[in-house]
Amino acid sequence: MECTRFEELLFERLEGSLDEARSEELTAHATACDRCGDLENLLTSPAQAGTGGAVVPDDLAESVLALTSAREPLQRALRQLDLDLPAMASMVPDDDFVADVMAATTVADKQRFWYRAREFWHGLAQRPRFALEGAYLGAVTVVLLVGMPWSPFADMREQVLTELRGQDSIVRTTLAEGTSRIGRISTVTWSRASEIMSGEVELPELALHPTIARPLAAWRDRVAGWFAAVWTSVFKPTFDWIVGPWTTNAGDLSSDAPAPPELSDEDNNEHPTRRSA
Amino acid sequence: MELDTLVAQCKAGDEIAWEALVRRIQGRVFGLCFHYLRDREEAREVAQETFIRIYRGMKSFDGSGSFLAWSVRIARNCCFDRLRKQKTLATHGAATIDDPDYGRELVEKREGFVDTQVRNQLLRKALDGMSAINREMILLKDIQGLKQREIADLLSIPLGTVKARSNRARTELAERVLDLDPSYGA
Numbered sequence: 001m002e003c004t005r006f007e008e009l010l011f012e013r014l015e016g017s018l019d020e021a022r023s024e025e026l027t028a029h030a031t032a033c034d035r036c037g038d039l040e041n042l043l044t045s046p047a048q049a050g051t052g053g054a055v056v057p058d059d060l061a062e063s064v065l066a067l068t069s070a071r072e073p074l075q076r077a078l079r080q081l082d083l084d085l086p087a088m089a090s091m092v093p094d095d096d097f098v099a100d101v102m103a104a105t106t107v108a109d110k111q112r113f114w115y116r117a118r119e120f121w122h123g124l125a126q127r128p129r130f131a132l133e134g135a136y137l138g139a140v141t142v143v144l145l146v147g148m149p150w151s152p153f154a155d156m157r158e159q160v161l162t163e164l165r166g167q168d169s170i171v172r173t174t175l176a177e178g179t180s181r182i183g184r185i186s187t188v189t190w191s192r193a194s195e196i197m198s199g200e201v202e203l204p205e206l207a208l209h210p211t212i213a214r215p216l217a218a219w220r221d222r223v224a225g226w227f228a229a230v231w232t233s234v235f236k237p238t239f240d241w242i243v244g245p246w247t248t249n250a251g252d253l254s255s256d257a258p259a260p261p262e263l264s265d266e267d268n269n270e271h272p273t274r275r276s277a
Numbered sequence: 278m279e280l281d282t283l284v285a286q287c288k289a290g291d292e293i294a295w296e297a298l299v300r301r302i303q304g305r306v307f308g309l310c311f312h313y314l315r316d317r318e319e320a321r322e323v324a325q326e327t328f329i330r331i332y333r334g335m336k337s338f339d340g341s342g343s344f345l346a347w348s349v350r351i352a353r354n355c356c357f358d359r360l361r362k363q364k365t366l367a368t369h370g371a372a373t374i375d376d377p378d379y380g381r382e383l384v385e386k387r388e389g390f391v392d393t394q395v396r397n398q399l400l401r402k403a404l405d406g407m408s409a410i411n412r413e414m415i416l417l418k419d420i421q422g423l424k425q426r427e428i429a430d431l432l433s434i435p436l437g438t439v440k441a442r443s444n445r446a447r448t449e450l451a452e453r454v455l456d457l458d459p460s461y462g463a
Contacts, residue, residue, distance in 0.1 A: 073455055076462035077454055078451045080461060081454070082419075084396055085400070086420065086422060088397065089309075093303060093304075093307040094321070097307070098303060101299050105295070105332040
């Protein structure tokens with residue numbers, strides 16, 4: 001028997017799995033070979049086997065097995081994680097991704113400048129306070145340009161005011177025409193209304209049977225009388241109070257301006273029921 | 278070609294090297310963005326923005342650290358900028374990943390696609406249940422493969438904390454995976 005074969009069979013005998021015939025062969029070789037005999041003594045001696053001669057508790061092996069078997073799934077999972085997790089690092093984007101990145105980065109120098117300027121501007125404009133900052137910056141710029149004594153355009157305000165003063169007659173004329181026309185239209189319209197309400201205008205006869213027309217006409221006249229009273233005591237003074245200054249100011253403003261245009265025929269159209277004075 | 282060589286050529290203005298570099302690391306950058314944003318379109322946009330920032334900042338990369346770690350830092354910043362815009366950072370932890378393509382590329386070469394898909398979904402589900410810091414530790418160390426020192430610099434935390442937390446995170450992930458599937462790793 002060769003020594004290497006002896007070593008293999010020796011471990012089998014220690015485990016108790018060697019048959020008797022083989023075990024006798026093993027003993028014969030150990031007797032004949034000093035080296036293999038020493039190895040057998042070493043492994044079969046409890047003191048040399050690492051126990052120090054101490055009595056091994058009966059449940060030691062079971063305890064170790066229980067402990068290691070409980071940890072075993074976790075260890076297996078950790079080993080599997082070592083394989084699976086690095087594989088999750090990479091993920092394939094679509095085919096156009098590289099082309100898009102290259103287009104966004106490797107443009108010509110001139111284009112790159114404008115690209116960066118555009119990106120910068122977009123980033124700036126998308127900030128929430130951009131409008132407020134823009135208004136603030138604009139106001140500061142205007143003040144610096146025209147508002148300070150040392151500003152380069154400090155005399156611009158005076159120039160503008162002088163120009164406007166030179167155009168003063170046009171402004172005054174336009175204002176006078178507008179207010180005068182509004183005043184006259186309002187006066188005519190409200191005067192007609194007041195004539196109707198105050199009974200100066202004879203209302204037409206109702207084209208109904210006299211038994212119905214008379215009470216209706218009486219009721220209508222009574223309502224018209226109430227309106228006339230309210231008109232003369234409330235609306236007319238209020239209207240005069242509102243319109244009066246306008247017409248007066250318009251007259252003042254238009255003192256050196258052309259006379260306001262006459263009302264058109266439509267404006268002066270008399271009410272068909274107005275009495276001829 | 279080595280990554281460092283590509284980076285050096287890019288810094289010298291070599292456009293072909295730049296394209297090669299983009300092709301080389303696009304999967305990692307896109308995967309990282311997807312991990313944070315959980316949406317392919319968003320991840321694509323942010324990955325492109327990441328490459329633009331890398332391109333513009335290439336000259337400022339001094340080579341003292343890993344280029345990959347530098348890229349991860351930029352991608353992470355871009356993702357956080359986007360998340361801040363979306364104001365979804367607070368609710369991000371409850372999100373789930375259902376994209377079957379996630380992590381497919383490399384695993385598919387190694388094993389059957391179905392098994393890979395199932396395991397990836399399992400891992401994603403387990404990751405979703407973890408705390409944000411532990412999940413990020415797994416992402417940076419175990420998925421992206423950054424060194425502990427690089428993670429400490431990136432997250433501005435002590436190296437000892439990274440060591441302790443990374444082991445704890447791995448164990449937590451393994452336990453969560455086993456809770457979901459006791460046969461994982463068998």
